[in-house]
Amino acid sequence: MPEKHAFLSASASHRWLECTPSAMLENNLPDTTSEFAKEGTEAHKLAEKKLNSWIKSGKKSSRFKALDGEMQECTDSYRDYVIEVFNEEKAKTSDAQLLIEQKLDFSRWVPDGFGTGDAVIIGDDTLHVIDLKYGKGVKVDAVGNTQARLYAAGAMDTFGMLYDFRKVKVHIYQPRIDNISTADYTVGELEKWMEKEVKPKAELAIKGEGEQKPGDWCKFCKVRGNCVARMKANTDSLKQTGFANEPGLLTQEQIEQALPILDEIISWAKDLQQYALDQALEGVKFRGFKVVEGRSNRKVLDEPGLIEALHKMEYGDDVIMTKPKLETITNLEKRIGKKLFTGIAMPYIGKPKGKPTLVPESDKRPEYDSAETDFADELGGK
Ligand code: SF4
Incomplete structure (x- = not known):
């Protein structure tokens, strides 16, 4: 589950462990969110409801609504996977426990460090931390994954005093690309990594010290x-x-x-x-540069309207359609004649505003949002 951001968050840990000053450099810059992130949050909420319902009733309920069929299927399969791991542990000991949305505190090594375990299963000698990843752009591997390791260490520290497990298993469950990846650690291995590697780096990172080191981890760095x-x-x-x-x-x-x-x-x-x-x-103001409206292409805004208008002018589908769609504007101009086509099509065609673009000052286009651009807009463009 996406966590509220600590200064040294688990999700950015790959970055601040490799480039310790990055956390301080990024601090106070706004987070950006995306449709993918919102979708992920929805999937997590739904998965949580499904698992909690199963814990309460022992039944797999189908009453929960999903944003779409894919989310319904993926959260069902995630729930089934968690239940399967839990049942395997239950077969070994009736004391096995399943906890949903557990806060995993690793602040013993990282100041204010915590994460949220989507599902935590405490078994006989193994503690399982299962992380649902709803994204499908990048395949997530559990092995060597620092976020997963920090979660594992947090789970170990949170439950280690109460239970007698010796191993921690991290599961990445990424249903949209059929990826299930696991990594196994002993409690000793995790302790050692946290003490020798993470703690000293966190101490540097919190002060903004250490080497500013570029690499793959720059990809999502805010600076x-x-x-x-x-x-x-x-x-x-x-x-x-x-x-x-x-x-x-x-x-x-x-x-x-x-x-x-x-x-x-x-x-x-x-x-x-x-x-x-x-x-x-x-x-x-960057010397020698200015912002202008970027180039954009004409678009048919009212396709049924334009088809009807062309049919009225007795242009058949053999001329205006490229199955099953309307021909491109350029092809329609070629077939009908530019002037005639413009006369018919004007009410149905528009040109979206171009994205702002930074260009050398010698560029002929007027400055973006300048009085000239606004005036041109009122006149229907130049
Ligand atoms: S861009 Fe890369 S090198 Fe620069 S601060 Fe961010 S992580 Fe470090």
Whole structure:
């Protein structure tokens, strides 16, 4: 379940364990949310209801409504998986326990560190922490996953005084891509990792100290667009190809050296551009640059209306349709004639506002949201 953010959150742990100053650099910057995150929250709420209902009644209820069929199926299969793990432990000891939405406190090692275990099962000699992941964009592996390990350590610390388990098993259940991944730890292994690795890094992170180290973990860092270390790493990696040493054309060897680093360089350059655009929209002026309305394409806003209007003018489906859809605007213009088509289609076609874009000042387009743009809009555009 997504947690409320602690300064050193489990979900960002991969980042602050690798780049300890990142937590301080990101602090106070707003969280961004997405449709995917909202969907994940809904799925977790539904899964929680289904499991609690089973715990109370011993029956798998079908009375809970889901946003869609996929969510219904996925939360059913997650519930069944949790019940299956629980029943396996129950077969070993009748004292086995199933807890839903448990706070897992790992603040013994990380100041204010906590997470929420979607399902925790306390068995005979094994404690299970099951994490439902509703996303499907990235396959999540339990092995080596620092968030899962912190949850495991939190569960170990929360229940270790009361129960006599020696092992902790973390389960990642990611139903939309049929991914079930598990990792096993002994209590000793987790203790050691938390003491030797996590605690010292958390102490640095909380003070904003340590090495600012770029890597895969920059991808979701809030300062990825304006981070000096990331810019340096990318420009250094380009220099290492040796391109600056001699004039002329790139050698095959230099291209081979450049190819593996291009994805990261492109991603960093886009992040930097986005950061500059966001700042410019906040009113920051970058010398030689301005914000303009980006390009956009014409769109048919009322397709049935346009089809009817074209039929009235006796244009058949053989001319205007590309099965089962209306032809593109460009093709319709070609077939009917630009002027005639514009006369018929004007009421049904529009041009969405282009996204703001940062461009050199020499660009001919007027500044975004300037009086000129507003005036042009009132006149129906230039
Ligand atoms: S962008 Fe990368 S290097 Fe920079 S602070 Fe964030 S995690 Fe560290």
